[in-house]
Each structure stands twice: as C-alpha cells, then as structure tokens.
Amino acid sequence: MVPASRKLGEVEARQLLAGAEKVWIAKGKKVDAFAGGPADDEVIGKMLGSTGNLRAPTIRAGKRLLVGFNEDIYRDVLG
Numbered sequence: 001m002v003p004a005s006r007k008l009g010e011v012e013a014r015q016l017l018a019g020a021e022k023v024w025i026a027k028g029k030k031v032d033a034f035a036g037g038p039a040d041d042e043v044i045g046k047m048l049g050s051t052g053n054l055r056a057p058t059i060r061a062g063k064r065l066l067v068g069f070n071e072d073i074y075r076d077v078l079g
Helices: 010-018 040-047 072-077
Strands: 022-026 031-035 058-061 062-067
Touching: 010 040, 022 040, 022 072, 058 072, 062 072
Parallel strands: 022 062
Antiparallel strands: 022 031, 058 062
16 A cells, blocks of 8 residues: 555556556546556546646556546445
8 A cells, every 4th residue: 555645656557557457547427447458648647637646546456446436436346
C-alpha cells in the first residue's frame, strides 16, 4: 500500500496498466473499461487527473485495476 502523501504519476500509471488484464476508470457516473497491457496514451490520460497525478482511489485487485470511484463498479468487480 502506498501512503496517501506519496503522489503517483505517469510512470506508476504505466506500470499498473502493464500488469493489469482489465481496467475500469470511473469519473462520476461515467465508467470506461479497457483491456490492460502495454500503456495506451488514451488510457493513461484517463487515469491521470488534471494535476498529472494518478486519480484516487486506485485499487489493484489481482489483475484487475480500478481507478476513480463508482459504487456499482466496485460492487460488480470486487463483490
């Protein structure tokens, strides 16, 4: 677990994406789903906030990666 005071940026986002099989990125009620794997600039752009930091919360559960918060997606993916 990474302390909240440590900011994660593009490098860390690319590392997380590379190790994921499926990625969900939530922004409000809108949720985008992507296949994981090698970094794609579109996916990285959605993972980062306006400050260039990884959006919170970010959860990695096995090979699944959830970025941002959407209660329905959390329930569906995490049970």
